[in-house]
Amino acid sequence: MNTQATLTAHFGYKLVDWYQSNSRDLPWRRTRDPYPIWLSEVILQQTRVVQGRPYYERFMQAFPDIHALAAASEKEVLALWQGLGYYSRARNMHATARTIVLEYGGKFPASYRELIGLRGVGDYTASAIASFAFDEQTPVVDGNVFRVLSRYYGIFEDIANPASRNLFKKAAAMAMPPGQAATFNQAIMEFGALQCTPVSPLCPSCPVNSTCYAFRHEAQSMLPVKNKKTQVKERHIHYVVLCRNGSIAMKERTGKDIWEGLFDFLEVEAGAAPDWPAVLPEDLARFSPTPVSGPAKHLLTHRRLLISFSMLELPETVSLPAELQWYTPGEIKELPKPLPINRFLKDFL
DNA sequence: AAGCCGGGGAA
DNA sequence: TTCCCAGGCTT
Structure with a gap:
């Protein structure tokens, strides 16, 4: 040897x-x-x-x-x-x-x-x-x-x-x-x-x-030598929490993106204009949601998220955007959700 | 080969 | 702040 x-x-x-x-x-x-x-x-x-x-x-x-x-x-x-x-x-x-x-x-x-x-x-x-x-x-x-x-x-x-x-x-x-x-x-x-x-x-x-x-x-x-550095990009997300009769509108994240498979709210991602007012989908453009919190920082390994929330009580006459669905508080409890969503639900609802 | 995907703790 | 943690998948 x-x-x-x-x-x-x-x-x-x-x-x-x-x-x-x-x-x-x-x-x-x-x-x-x-x-x-x-x-x-x-x-x-x-x-x-x-x-x-x-x-x-x-x-x-x-x-x-x-x-x-x-x-x-x-x-x-x-x-x-x-x-x-x-x-x-x-x-x-x-x-x-x-x-x-x-x-x-x-x-x-x-x-x-x-x-x-x-x-x-x-x-x-x-x-x-x-x-x-x-x-x-x-x-x-x-x-x-x-x-x-x-x-x-x-x-x-x-x-x-x-x-x-x-x-x-x-x-x-x-x-x-x-x-x-x-x-x-x-x-x-x-x-x-x-x-x-x-x-x-x-x-x-x-x-x-x-x-x-x-x-x-x-x-x-x-040691060890590790040269590649992951660069952190900033991303602004605004959530509009739609409410009606005590229920909340949520959707599943389906795309190849962060939090795939988890549930969140109506999402308005602002590119160049990070802050409120965000542009609502056409059907909801005439409403003015009430700002509630944020923007709060949420750090991922490769992203720096700035997340803010506003709320809107949606009248019966207005239909929900297609991907969203009404959930009662009891149902929401069972849904898988990202940490910032859980924090919001805990602090403001 | 490079980019993407969470959240937390330690220093 | 920065680093990195009993990594793997997609492009």
Whole structure:
């Protein structure tokens, strides 16, 4: 065994050792059942454990197995997902539950190759399920793994470049102790989350600092290299809350846009003229809605939304624009809605 | 390869 | 403010 191979194997065993005494006790780590493992992995995509965990508990409570999830409506699933963001995860997860029930007889596919064919299951999630539930020797590469490996080995490849993923997968595979895929994969991610953190990593207490490139070269803050910056665009949205006899007009967002599948109000998006008065649809142009609140800032990763609300009591004689529908307060409670809509309903109605 | 898709917490 | 989180899909 050459020096490099010895070094990497040493690294993998050290991480596993570290994990045995430093890991958090998380519910999805107490099982080999692919259903809760898959559920937790989808919830935790781009999401911190502290943020995702309550959702995991609620989903397991509401849908204890794949059949329960498949039997639910997409609307129910989205409603439970409210506030977690990246709603396509919920829609894909629901579709995959139905696929597994209908095409796999309710039994989860048990290999990376099959898993990655499922909707909402990409390279990371397929490897995670395959290793955690089925002991397949396939390395996971997530944000934590990019960080740990780039620092330890001094890999300066841009992690935003999809091509560099293979390099990291090979490095992870070399470090993986034979027969310990599940533990090693958990270990390297947990190590990234708790020890080798993005800012101010805990190098003094790190078990592998003596052989870590970044520590030896004081390059922790330079790694991983990530060049692509997502630029944030501003977007002005004005909602006109149409009311009649205690009901409110809402619509489902259908286009390929933010909050697809969620419900909101009559929407007047202002391009060049960000502020009220917004231009109402032709049928409603003679009315003057009452401004209620906003514009309030709502930040997404890639958008800076400025949202304002006004209200209009719509006379019986005026018909509703086609895409809208009347909902009672009780019905509205059950609809999946974006966070700003929920905040408005809570504060002003 | 690049753009799109949420929301929150830490510094 | 900026960064990034147990990423994946579409174009």
